[in-house]
Amino acid sequence: MNHRITALACAVLLAAPLSALAADESPYSWEVAAVSDYVFRGASQTDEDPTVQAGFTYTTAPGIYANVWASGVDFGTDKPDYEVDVTIGWNTDLTEQVNFDAALTRYLYPDAGSNNYNELITTTTFADTYSATVAYSNDVWNTDTDGWYVAVGGEWELPQEFSLNAGLGYSTFEKDVAEDYLDWSLGVSRAFGPATVGLTYHGTNSRGEYNFGETADDRVVLSVSFGN
Template structure:
């Protein structure tokens, strides 16, 4: 099956799944909680510009419980495929606090990344890791400015200190379109273990809400990592166009 056909199949699955997942949305007034679920299907799963599925389609689900105080808990799940490993799933646990100060919306939290079912070979490196993450955004009419900073004491593959910073903007356009741009940089202490040098990543995309609340996003994503410096010559760091269908319930 071609990559395009796989993406189309996943997109159709997401569209069919959407009405079923509607029941997952719930407001628990007694506890001051809002529960939400966001299924998504994409032609790839990129994390900071690098494919986590070896250039194959990805299917994801994010579930979140947000308290009126601003505290939240969440779970993110996706398929993955890393060369030379049996890792097939990613399961992330998220927690944090959202608040507003100085006319800026802040999100201070953390993420624990895990890969259930992965059997680390003798002499291999651990995949699981944790990050502290700070996000900020400010809306100015049709433009929303965004920033992210993330720090991990021992990044993916036991590659030591990892630091990531990103800036970007979302711009509301006519016809219900939103244009988005992001520019980020990832520092990695032990580059050979991670498989790439420190690198720059960028993206530009357009998104629009379609019928039944489904959002379609089309974007171009890239890094400055040359093929010969990407995890033994893999194509997972190459520039690419990616399609994503998602719906928040």
């Protein structure tokens, strides 16, 4: 199956919104990462191989931001070899405890344009800890099919400067392009100087494995990232 789900710039599973920009902060941010496997919503995008990823974000004072993110991919065919996601979004604090983020992402495969599609993603974060994501595409995987993704997640501080994150998501499709399926993740991470190291377990239910085969099997992913 060529049209595998691909990643959002702000997501590893589940996507978390950008923090509201303070007046004395730079409007620019960037991140470069090496990962042992690029997993998006439970399925490997690199045929279970490692890759390098990079992203750049510009945020304006009212909370409008633009992001470009790129990664290598391997769907088991000659093309595509890489993915570029372009995102325009808006981020705001609704209250002191609630943050809201809405983003429109264009998933691009420059060497295989027939895979390109759009997705609208909203994420609401509560108390800087819990998140709820709703995503919609009217052309998921460029199949002229409506697709929805809903997810909940959280992130908690642990002793020794470690952090724990967890997520549970559900993908559903209007037509029979794929079976509706569940995905989940559980990970730990820690900063070591300029680098952040993460170890995350990913899995799907049997319907996810039916859709994507071995690339949706349970797996553990190691990541090392640098950024500001």
